[in-house]
Amino acid sequence: MIYKEQVVILMMNIMIVITLLLASSLSVSSSVSSTSKTPMLISNIAVSAIFTFGDSIFDAGNNHFNKNSTAQADFPPYGSSYFHYPTGRFTNGRTVADFISQFIGIPLQKPYLEVQIEAMNGSRKDYPSNGINFASAGSGVLQGTNKDLGVISLQEQLLQFQTLVEQNHIDKTLVQKSFFFFESGSNDIFNYFLPFDPPTLDPDAYVQAMLTQVTKFMDQIYKHGARRIALFSLGPVGCVPARALLPGAPIDRCFGKMNLMVKKYNKGLQSLVNDMPIKYPGVAGVYGAIYDIVQRFRAIPTHYHFSDVSSACCGEGTLGGLVQCGKEGYKLCAKPNEFLFWDYFHPSEHAYKLISKALWAGKKSRIRPLNLKTLANITLTRV
Ligand SMILES: *[C@@H]1O[C@H](CO)[C@@H](O)[C@H](O)[C@H]1NC(C)=O
Ligand SMILES: *[C@@H]1O[C@H](CO)[C@@H](O)[C@H](O)[C@H]1NC(C)=O
Numbered sequence: 001m002i003y004k005e006q007v008v009i010l011m012m013n014i015m016i017v018i019t020l021l022l023a024s025s026l027s028v029s030s031s032v033s034s035t036s037k038t039p040m041l042i043s044n045i046a047v048s049a050i051f052t053f054g055d056s057i058f059d060a061g062n063n064h065f066n067k068n069s070t071a072q073a074d075f076p077p078y079g080s081s082y083f084h085y086p087t088g089r090f091t092n093g094r095t096v097a098d099f100i101s102q103f104i105g106i107p108l109q110k111p112y113l114e115v116q117i118e119a120m121n122g123s124r125k126d127y128p129s130n131g132i133n134f135a136s137a138g139s140g141v142l143q144g145t146n147k148d149l150g151v152i153s154l155q156e157q158l159l160q161f162q163t164l165v166e167q168n169h170i171d172k173t174l175v176q177k178s179f180f181f182f183e184s185g186s187n188d189i190f191n192y193f194l195p196f197d198p199p200t201l202d203p204d205a206y207v208q209a210m211l212t213q214v215t216k217f218m219d220q221i222y223k224h225g226a227r228r229i230a231l232f233s234l235g236p237v238g239c240v241p242a243r244a245l246l247p248g249a250p251i252d253r254c255f256g257k258m259n260l261m262v263k264k265y266n267k268g269l270q271s272l273v274n275d276m277p278i279k280y281p282g283v284a285g286v287y288g289a290i291y292d293i294v295q296r297f298r299a300i301p302t303h304y305h306f307s308d309v310s311s312a313c314c315g316e317g318t319l320g321g322l323v324q325c326g327k328e329g330y331k332l333c334a335k336p337n338e339f340l341f342w343d344y345f346h347p348s349e350h351a352y353k354l355i356s357k358a359l360w361a362g363k364k365s366r367i368r369p370l371n372l373k374t375l376a377n378i379t380l381t382r383v
């Protein structure tokens with residue numbers, strides 16, 4: 001027995017040396033280890049699960065299963081271009097989490113509430129091995145954002161995840177190998193400009209308060225074992241068709257004041273990612289520059305097969321931004337995937353697909369310091 005173990009240990013050492021040699025010859029890993037104290041090794045272990053947190057950009061049906069919530073997209077024509085029925089997703093098809101799952105080759109994650117209902121009514125014994133989606137449309141990083149819409153706050157999403165880990169419903173090794181996706185903050189910033197309930201904080205202090213919440217979230221998911229973390233920047237929220245609902249917002253161009261806040265928040269996210277190697281030993285964190293990716297679509301739309309990058313395909317009124325898609329009086333465009341915006345707030349599936357491709361295999365101007373394809377196959381040392 002002892003002999004066998006020694007042989008195994010020797011073989012493991014040889015493998016580590018070989019992997020180290022391999023790793024040092026790859027530019028990706030050397031660029032990581034120069035900014036990180038944690039050596040990262042390349043292996044063929046691929047990520048097999050995604051845990052997703054955030055708002056309507058990612059919500060795959062949590063609000064639909066939350067009868068208390070009034071922020072819904074579980075009616076036609078949502079989902080019509082891909083699923084051919086409404087799933088609760090706020091677009092005409094798949095979201096970024098869906099595309100990345102397909103690129104990895106795993107099934108799409110179910111919303112947490114659906115999983116919970118199945119576990120409660122006895123139709124499910126084991127929790128999914130491909131991850132869970134906790135995102136709730138309308139939520140923000142600030143606890144109070146859209147509370148009146150019955151949304152699940154980021155803090156509650158975290159508690160839901162935490163409980164599953166503590167109750168051993170999610171395997172700890174799986175957690176360490178999984179992707180953690182975070183995208184939230186658009187609703188906090190959009191709500192800052194709503195005419196009722198004027199904010200007490202100035203824009204900078206408000207953004208700082210948001211970043212404090214993101215930091216707390218990071219601390220917690222790290223504590224619970226998350227190691228492959230992707231923070232996605234906000235898109236240019238000031239360009240959404242729904243800005244037509246806000247008094248004083250320009251129609252012929254994006255809402256500059258809003259985009260300024262978005263950029264400050266995104267900058268804060270980027271520095272959170274920069275600080276990860278020191279602050280969270282053993283973590284590989286990446287920053288997805290959604291803002292820049294989307295601004296490129298807007299700058300050269302035809303290159304990306306967009307015929308309209310300003311108004312909503314599905315909606316009504318100014319920019320199609322005054323009525324939610326599917327609600328009374330809405331109109332639907334003929335070619336949804338030629339539009340950047342599917343509805344008043346959300347990108348079309350075509351936009352999500354392009355974004356997903358950029359995040360999966362894109363260069364550093366799109367996602368850094370690693371793209372998701374690389375992040376999926378990197379082995380992290382335990383700390
Ligand atoms: C990870 O590497 C293995 C072996 O090279 C490969 O088969 C697999 O497709 C890679 N996975 C991803 C997600 O790139
Ligand atoms: C349990 O809940 C799921 C999700 O709502 C549903 O699809 C399924 O039919 C339910 N099963 C039973 C036995 O009630």
Ligand SMILES: *[C@@H]1O[C@H](CO)[C@@H](O)[C@H](O)[C@H]1NC(C)=O
Pocket residue numbers: 068147148149150
């Ligand atoms: C439902 O939403 C209201 C706010 O509209 C909230 O006060 C209440 O706690 C929510 N209930 C559940 C079960 O989530």
